[in-house]
Amino acid sequence: MARLLSRSIRNMLVCATAVGALLSQVSAHAADGSVWQDIQKAGVLKCGAAVAAPYVMRDARSSEYSGYFVDLCRDFGERVLKVKVEFVDTNWDNLVAGLQSGKWDLAMALNQTPERAMAVSFSVPATDYQVSLLVNKDNPKFASAGTQVSDYDKPEVTFAVMSGTAQDKAISGVIKHGKIMRLPGMDEARLAVLSKRADVLVDASDTNHLFAIANADWAKEVLPKPALAKQGVAFGVRRDASAADLQVLNIYLTQRREAGEIDALVDKASAQVNASATTASK
Template sequence: MTISFRKIALMCRKMAFVGVLASTQIAGMVMQGEAQSTGSYWQEVQKRGVLKCGAAIASPYVMRDPQSGHYSGFFVELCRQFADVLQVKAEFVDTTWDNLVAGLQASKWDMAMALNRTPLRAMAAQFTVPAVQYQVSFVYNKANTKIPEHPVKIEDIDKPGITVAVMSGTAWDKALTATLKNATLMRLTGGDEARLSVMSRRADILADASDSNKLFKQANASWAVEFIPEPALAKQGISFALSRELSPADVAVVDIFLEGKVADGEVDRLVEEATAQSLENVGK
């Protein structure tokens, strides 16, 4: 049986059309399946019923009562309020500053609280918009003759024989590690240990976030002096850190929440409340 070239061409066209139609249908089924299987991260948290927040202690951002274990601080309250938005329970997981990002990567918590936005951390996690801004400041005993009168620059305290106490793993630890050339950096596991080292004169200077150092100075007004270096050291926003696995849409959910809290003055109110509480705790 002979078939004309015209018939052969028509058969090829029909087969090609059927192939395109089948490919289109398959692609549509795949896209539909992806749309059904890909949900918001926060919807998964809602199904779980618990929002886990990694908590490394630093007043007034994150505080914990050693007796009751109750968490407070303005980032803690923001975490609770975001949990209320999701209609779930907020759960706080105790950790250290050294492990805060690692725990986020290991899915031990959904959000890491009160982290400075730094390029190095951004390689391991993604950040929300800042809730507040901060920079490093220093507190020292005014009777300490090692410290020059009215220091202004980092170079004024970066001298042999001067010991600077800092919380290990914090943004200011990393900033000072890169900056100090002559002074000795004393890394301690917590903020209380760092403050006690200056009070007992094992260390000459305390390096901490300016908000925390302001409280420390006020609680020890008889001897404590604070200075904020010029130019500013590690002036950065403080945010929630989230897993890099979250989509831009998931990050936007928290951004919109925080932007609203900043705009309506709620963050300012929480900072003021946490600061007052922290001063009361220092006095106990």
């Protein structure tokens, strides 16, 4: 019995040693597979940059990048990872593919969609994309209106929207009483509201926000509740990024968003876009 027991104990010790070695290998492999550690070893964080104001902008003369996702990517690299940050010029067709092939480490300003999630991982949203309404705050038709679309859906109200867009599809699905003015471009839709031929401008919240800042004396932006076509706008990360890697980026974004710092960056970028547009028109 003692001999059998000793043999059992020896077998258990052998198994425990083997398991311990295996776990050590797995731990070492996981450490080696850290995206942020690899970037720190390389000394540079590469951010894929497809231009879309106010998220990502590029000066034609200096080739310098700006925009609130650019600010976030630069700050995350320099302050959290403590590495240099490099912006790699690309376009929207190649932004995801370049991330998959390792041409850059982060893809900036990606709308979270199930299709993209099949190819890349996402951080938590830095901001949200959704369809918003822009109205004249002095319009008596909206004296008691709140944030529900039904507050604006009246027979005497006209909604201006660019024909065939996601905004057109979203607003057409909820308007029961108002009139929808479908126009060939956003300039025509904005002009319709400026000239008071229409009462409500329907557009993506980021571009409506720019228009509201440029016309702060009369414009009021409304984010409907419940939201219309809402998606998170986030950083894209390689699929091999670990949960621990994502947690680092997610904590960073969550803290900056909850502190109101991302909203301030959005306003800064929006003001820059409007200033550039004013300069170009002179």
